[in-house]
Amino acid sequence: MSVLVDEDTRVVVQGITGGEGKFHTEQMLEYGTNVVAGAVPGRGGQEVAGVPVYDTVQQAAREEDANASVVFVPPAFAADACFEALDAKGIDLVVAITEGIPTQDMARVYRKQQETDTHLVGPNCPGVITPGVAKLGILPGNIFSEGNVGLVSRSGTLTYQVVDNLTDRGLGQTTAIGIGGDPIIGTDFIDALELFEADPDTHAVVMCGEIGGEDEEEAARFIGQNMDTPVAGFIAGRTAPPGKRMGHAGAIVSGSGTGTAESKINALENNGVPVGDTPEEVADHIEDLL
Amino acid sequence: MRLHEYQAKQVFADAGVPTPASQLATTVDEAVDAAEDIGYPVAIKAQVHVGGRGKAGGIKLVENKEEAEEAADAILGMDLKGYHVSKVLVEEAVDFVNELYVGVTMDRGEGEPVAMVSTKGGVNIEEVAEEDPDAIAREHIDPAFGMHPFQARKVVYEAGVDRDVANDVASVLTTLYQLWDDRDGSDVEVNPLMITSDDEVIAADAVMNIDDDALFRQPEIAEMGEEAEEGDELEQKADEYGFDYVRLDGNVGIIGNGAGLVMTTLDLVDYYGGEPANFLDVGGGAKADRIANALDMVFSDDNVDSVVFNIFGGITRGDEVANGINQALEQFDEIPKPVTVRLAGTNAEEGMEILNEDLVTVEHTLEDAVQRAVEYAKEVEA
Incomplete structure (x- = not known):
């Protein structure tokens, strides 16, 4: 078992004719992902990496039975691409990789997503991978291995680091979800944790947070109140000064001091979640919890 | 991106928000001329992005020509919490009876904009939010509809604003929301919004922060931003x-x-007893020249005694990174600062073979690399 992505996931890639879209379509195919279609306005009838391209997501979903979309569309057009995927009948998962989408655009996309049953992951995220089955996004498949640890993270390369530490010790993963580093994202920590809690094959969860906002604090309370599956945590940004955006649009400690690493670490520890000081220590905690 | 007060005020004034008469000045003579023109008393305000400008001596109220000359001379060229003051706004002093706070921001937790009004204006609103959260009335706005007129009235009345000025305050709020929406604002606020004894409302300060990710479709604002850029040379180079x-x-x-x-x-450098000098993210898929630029930047920071490279390749390739590091370091007769490198992920093995170990120290884990770099920094310091 796994969450969000499994053997039946059939992917349409929005923006498949762009450099990134094409490269990662090839990578996804190589990993074994069922990429069944691309969608690019005006490019219907073409083929990319052996995959048929349609003019609209709806056509791709209808003709190829696609049920998931990955968005590699440039920032100025990415919100519209998300709306198109949310609107398409048959699509129940949208993974938005694009970094740099204006926040107000995402507020509208988020508002629309709330009215649907479709999962939206991202934007500004590395994607979702169910090791050995499929990956939707840009995660390097070779560092993941099959197993029973779920992983949810706001950051891409930090995820790779933690996964590497887990895989090194033979701790494989059910599914890893990169939820993205933007201030407004579709799937938040609580959504991902709920999915893992309901998955019988996920025996422990790693949650990698970072400074900014209060999602980690809310997730900590959720874990304390609603989860039987044990969780270990990591929080990046302990040394970040207030008022500075640390790379991710969402990674900023406010002038008044909300969104600090300290507040997040305390919230997690107060809810029984051990927090590693180093990525290596997170793997130690998971070993203990299993 | 944050606009200067004088820029934000211009945007507000153009949109119909009442602002005090003011002129920008870059020299003492200009400032004095402006003060004479506007008529005393005037405020002389440093145009830098520093909180608590007044307390730090960046705002002075003057009553006559001599005082104006003295204040402008003191403020222009001063160092205000690390920022050099090169411009002052000379502004009509407003005689007020009340100060309000009015603003629009994005509530990231809710994923919706929120309009806020408080009768506790004129002080740091983040402190008010912490100490007396009920003193700020809030109204969430559905981004699909925008702000309904009733919502502006509702939040103004909820805040306890006097009925005599409520309509005018609601009108300012409506304009701020419009600007927030049209100009891709992240925060748009007036603090204080002054109420005079004649029940006039006047925006005595102006804050306009714009979403960096939206600057591509806000050319006018982006142009103002070039003027607003200031501060650290290295940050500008970045x-x-x-x-x-x-x-x-x-x-x-x-x-x-x-x-x-x-x-x-950064956190691990701190954890192992060192002190981070910077955050530098080269981003995804960085090629050799980008890596060389990053090294150049960090080398040019005089505070830096030791450098650590930590690359986990997904779309970034270890061999590209290694070539970039070699390329940058081979230019030097002597390596200016010790460099420790850790490569993992895509093509990391190839990368580590390419790296010239006469020029860099190679470590295989994140923890080892950070500890090594911290040691080097301590050696240099000693």
């Missing part, structure tokens, strides 16, 4: 190179890929 960069106080320079991993590298 902008040119297109790096996410933040300068800190320590002596261990840090270069990595991906915000979360770079933050983690």
